[in-house]
Amino acid sequence: MSVLIFLDQADNNIKKSSFEAAGYGAAIAKQIGVAAEAIVLGTVNDDLTTLGQYGVTKVHTVKNDALNNVDAQVFTKIIADAATAIGATVIVFSNNFNGKAIAPRLSVRLKAGLVSGAVALPDTTSGFIVKKNVFSGKAFANVSINTAIKIISLNPNSFSVATTSAMAEVIEFATTITDAKVKVTSTDKVVGEVPLSEAEIVVSGGRGLKGPENWGLVTELAKLLGATTACSRPVADIGWRPHHEHVGQTGLAIAPNLYFAIGISGAIQHLAGVNRSKTIVVINKDSEAPFFKAADYGIVGDAFEVMPKIIDAVKKMKGIS
Amino acid sequence: MKILVCISKTPDTTAKIAFADNNTKFAADGVQWIINPYDEWYALVRAIELKEADAATAIHLVTVGLADTDPIIRKALALGGDEAIRINADSHDSYYIASQIASIAKEGNYDLVFTGKETIDYNGSSIGGMVAELLDLPYVSLATKFTLEGTNAIIIREIEGGEETCKVQLPVVVSCQKGMAEQRIPNMKGIMGARSKPLKVVEPAAMDTFTSIASFDLPPAKAGVKLVSADNPEELVRLLHEEAKVI
């Protein structure tokens, strides 16, 4: 018996959210007294023995370029085969784009109950109960998985991983690869920026910034902090910023360590996408803006006056003049 | 072309989230229900646009829900569905819901099955993938653009840090999100017309459930905001660095 962790890769590197999933899966394995094993599909450049640091003892690989694009059907078949071969009773994914594509299929294939969006280790004192986000971050549900095999997909940025100096054994998993019915014809990625879904710091602007010409205030701070930029829905809808930056109920839901909101009112639908951030900072000229109720730190003031000073202070802190 | 659009009902986005019966049930009293925004704005409207481009298209709606879902499904018909099927069951188990939808989809021989990206209440993001697996069809998740090219679909889907264009032969299951279409408001003609459109109610097939909700919790209340004077932004930077330790 074991816990099997699916490690997702992009551009031949394991994703940050997958290391978190590895640590989470290993913690479950320890809790239920079994081994933690992982599976990596496609060709990766990382030294996979280092996954031992996260508590993984064996890493199963299928090194084949055909697996560098994710096809949910192809991946489901291979992961199901691996899970069966190693007798996995718990399978862990990151609840990222690929996790959302594969985990539900695997759930049906293995007749294994799925909880997506988990935020804590399962309670295994009696049964198997997983805490997950519901109502777009406004509440949690404790969901009991009632099948023999359990699948959990972990929300990014919700588990802190402890590392050791252990090393994992890397083994090639022999399997057949079926043809993908979905053919990827091109990919288009924003280069040089941490994807919003994986960002630890996010600097975000709203309609209070008055126009795209003022976005320098957002991008300059983001650059200084190594952050990714985001925006409220109307800002994306008017075309001031690209659609993929839209966070909230109908955009992306994120959970960075720091969410810096500038000129955003904090409507409930906006909060639904950002309320899981660990620290929220709000800059708004209206002291009644609802965002202050959800914030940890705030300045009531005009962004056009306050932001240049904040940028200077950050430069000073970082020793940049 | 036959399209099946999966429609679910969710509390209005501004609804107060509270729980009843010892925190085991969502307190639905006085809650305003809406069509799940992803199902309405993106999945349904894109299906309607496909029908506008090719009148030979039929749009069927399916929902798993009790009679209180009828106003929601009528609104979806008013926007532009041709007929609807309601499976008379109440469940929050994704596998159960997906199995019910798949059994309807199998009978209807659809070229396309559209779902929303996720329900904004239970946030599963699972039904589309499960339906696809149950039907043994390809699944493209989190689509932002969808076009037809003969019997192929050209779909753009979101991936970490970007997007991917892919091509797939129909039939296919697609989960839809922002970018697919623009929100529409039903007009009077649609609302009147919806009353005479067929809404068939069927009893659920016997299906397994894999999960059950044991209880709900609300997140702990925030300690309250620490305000810093607008004249002293250095103090904010210091707090973020030394107290919150996030920069």
Ligand SMILES: Cc1cc2nc3c(=O)[nH]c(=O)nc-3n(C[C@H](O)[C@H](O)[C@H](O)COP(=O)(O)OP(=O)(O)OC[C@H]3O[C@@H](n4cnc5c(N)ncnc54)[C@H](O)[C@@H]3O)c2cc1C
């Ligand atoms: C079903 C539904 C789903 C939705 N989904 C989303 C979603 O996913 N994401 C989302 O963001 N919204 C969403 N919305 C929209 C949401 O309700 C709000 O309308 C939106 O978030 C407001 O954006 P904003 O805060 O940028 O703009 P506004 O509400 O216009 O707020 C601008 C803010 O800037 C402040 N301001 C103005 N000038 C300055 C200045 N010089 N300095 C500092 N502050 C200033 C103002 O005090 C104000 O608080 C949704 C709405 C609905 C109905």
Ligand SMILES: Nc1ncnc2c1ncn2[C@@H]1O[C@H](COP(=O)(O)O)[C@@H](O)[C@H]1O
């Ligand atoms: N009860 C339901 N009836 C019909 N379709 C549903 C139901 N629940 C979810 N769906 C569809 O599946 C999508 C994803 O839902 P979920 O996996 O629950 O987040 C939704 O956007 C709907 O399109």
